[in-house]
Amino acid sequence: MSQPQITRKEVEKLVEKPVPQYVRDVVEHPPFRVTPNTTLETLAAYLRKFPVDVVPVFRSVFSEEVAGVVYPHTALLLKSKKSDDKVSEFVNPPIFVKESWKIENVLEILTSEAKWGAVVVDEEGKYVGVVTLRGLLSALLLREPKAKSVAAVYTPAEEKKSRAGFVKAIEKVSRIFKKLAGGEVDGYVVLNREGGVAGILTVWDLVKSRRWYKGAGKPRAIFGTRVARGESKSVGVARVWRLMFRGAAVATPDTPIEEVARFMATTGLYIAPVVNREGKAIGVVTAWDVIHAYLYGPKEGREDVEVKRVAEVQVAKPHVEEAIRLRPSKHVTGLRARDVMLTDVPVVNLRDPLSRIRKVFLRTGASILAVVDDExxxxxxxxxxDFLTYIAEKSLGYWKRQRGKMLILKEQVMPGERAKLLVEEGTAGDVMKTEYPTAPPDATVEEIAYKMLAAGTDYVVIVDEKGASMGVVTKNELLKAFKERGRDVKVGELMTPAEVATADLFHSLHSVIRKINAYELDGVVVKEGAEVKGVITVDDLTLRPVEESLRGEKLVFFTKTGVRRTVRTGLSRLRYSKIGIITAIDVMRPVDHAVSADANAKEVIDKLFEQGVLPVYNEKGELVGVLNKMDVVKELARVYVTYAMPEKVKEAEKAEARAR
Known part of the structure; x- marks a missing residue:
């Protein structure tokens, strides 16, 4: 079921503030002050810490009179770190707008001038603040666009007059530096040898890198200010791939335009590559294209296409007996907890952050970690x-992890308000479970399997007579026990039905995770109609990050990957991610192996370890189910119920007979 569309009037009722109409509703205040005597080095330092679209230049630190403005590109005119060049040499005439003007009028002015912001004054001409492209895009998010899809407004790659360009990753930066530093383009889409997107290069990548230092002269004019020609020697040597931002988010022609607007308003990046189904770059969508979509609709000669909406699916957790699918099973392995339990479990401290937990999972290849206190x-x-569920609940719509020692989470804010950053990263103490099933060392593996399912966990802790922990038994140990001594049973008897363990391409990632947790799955198979497209597993989602920029900070979220490597070394990062809500198609990976419903379950255990889940086909080649690790655990649990709770088996048989 697709997400319902909310009209503008409904939005106004839902939010405390009305939809922004006037400049006064989106006024911002830069967190630093610049005067003509401010050095370019100081300006660059400010911009690295507080990236803003337009910086007013005041006549003095005590004055409210604006002498001009500088833009982020101005920082690129710095020749070296020791340079004493002043802002006064590069100041630009400001665009003044009144706080009573309508947002549409300001957007038209900025679009015609291709500027990222303007100075706001009151009716008497006194300084009030600034209005930025980011704030205006935030305001547009609360309106209904006149063009719904990227297809209606994006700029094709072959179009010459564009605010964004294309460059190969191996090109020298000097080839594009003048236009970027001069404000003629908002950024470049960087292409690899195959024509795919390798990344993007914007003014922020250069501001953060400082790679234009030690130059022989100053670049060309910035927003109309004429300065001496020349270019940096160090930039001339550098290749684009060294400075570009990897992990650039891409759009497709059927991406909703409001998702692109939200991405740009959140990250402050005003270009996004547009790719076709094969991943080839076919164009770029800029902030100016987004504005055109909201104010005017499709560009001349272009038409909207049907946009892809995310589907949210609700699931309910079944009762344990229903999950096991009770039926008699009397084959006993004869193995007990002491025979299979793990005694060497990797350890983390209560205060270890998420990044540390992830690294330990990657380094050890373990499926479980013990959390210890200072003693x-x-x-x-x-x-x-547990790790996956915690991230899903705390991520505010994206997967993110720490940068350094700081977890940066972007919250939704009203236009004109500053982004709120949560600076505390979750710790092992926040993620860990303190209540878990236990069993004595002489408990059978069948009893352990039942306890595991009844508690909804992936493990059982083995304790001695005093209650002290001796070891743990996870699903993996139970699978090894089944492979060694389990009964010969067909995969079709164990598998989870296809309708339970599958997801469609455009099911949201949160829906997928809810289904995984509700049915105790290790993953799902992703399909389009009857065709299998890929798989999503818990292991993949726990360990695979891709970065996205938030002006000087980092947002990290998961996306689809290219080549799968072993869990011990992690998974490779893709060069691009997706704009908008993450769906199954974005995180799935190719199917490495599938099995027949008639195959012996014991013979496919090794493949199950490798892939996490296995699609199951019948003799007609139709997908009929999915084999999870938990399916094998359920088979062992059936043995325990058969002997310890025979009345439950009889009840299940009667219920099945009535159903027939």
Whole structure:
């Protein structure tokens, strides 16, 4: 089911503030002050810490009179770190707008001048603040665009007059530096040898890198200010791929235009590559294209296409007996907890952050970690599923992880308000489970399997007579026990039905995770109609990040990957990610192996370890189910119920007979 569309009038009722109409509704205040005597080095330092679209230049630190403005591109005119060049040499005439003007009028002015912001004054001409492209895009988000899809407004790659360009990753930066520093373009889409997107290069990448230092002269004019020609020697040597931002978010022609507007308003990046279904770059969508979509609709000669909407699917957790699908099973492995339990479990401290937890998972290849306090006592446990669920609940719509020691989460804010950053990264103490099933060392693996399912966990802790932890038994140990001594059973008897363990291409990632947790799955198969497109597993989602820029900070979220490597070394990063809500198609990976419903389950255990889940086909080649690790655990649990709770088996048989 697709997300319902909210009209502008409904939005006005939902939010405390009305939809912004006037400049006064989106006024911002730069967190630093610049005067003509401010050095370019100081300006560059400010912009690295507080990236803003337009900076007013005041006549003095005590004056409210604006002498001009500088833009982020101005910082690129700095020749070296020791340079004493002043802002006064590069100041630009400001665009003044009144706080009573309508937002549409300001957008038209900025579009005609191709400027990122303007100075706001009151009716008497006194300085009030600034209005930026980011703030205006935030305001547009609360309106209904006249063009719904990227297809209606994006700029094709072959179009010459554009505010964005295309460049190959191996090109020298000197080839494009003048236009970028001069404000003639908002950024470049960087292409690899195959014509795909390798990244993007914007003014922010250069501001952060400082790679234009030690130059022989000053670049060309910035927004009309004439300065001496020349270019940096160090930039001339550097290749684009060294400075570009990898992990650039891309759009497709059927991406909703409001998702692009939200991405630009959130990140402050005003270009986004547009790719076709094969991943080839076919154009670029800029902030000016987005504005055109909201104010005027499709460009001349262009038409809207049907946009792809994310589907949210609700699921309910079944009862344990229903999950096991009770039926008699009397084959006993004869193995007990002491025979299979893990005693060497990797350890993290209560205060270890998410990044540390992830690194330990990657380095050790473990599926479970013990959490200890400062005295070395076990306080709880963390599985990959626990880690995944915590990220899903805390991520505000994207997967993110820390940058340095700071987890940056972008919250939705009203236009004109500054982004709120959560600076506390989650710790092992936040993620761990302190309540978990336990069993004595002489418990059978069948009893452990039942306890695992009944508690909804991926493990059972083995304790001695005093209640002290001795080890743990995870799904992996139970699968090894089944492979060694389990009964010969067909995959079709164990598998989860296809309708339960599959997701469609455009199901949201949160829907997928809800389904995984509700049905105790290790992953799902992604399909389009009857055709299998890929798989999504808990292991993949726990360990695979891709970066996206938020002006000087980093947002990190998961997306689809190219080549799958072993869990121990992690998964490779893709060069681009997706604009908009993450769906199954964005995080799935190709199917490495599938099995027949008639195959012996014991013979496919190794493949199950490798892939996480296995699509199951019948003799007609139709997808009929998905084999999870938990399906094997359920088979062992059936043995325990058969002997320990025979009345439940009889009830299940009667219910099945009535259903027939």
């Amino acid at each position: 070395g006592k076990v306080a709880g446990f963390i599985t990959r599923r």
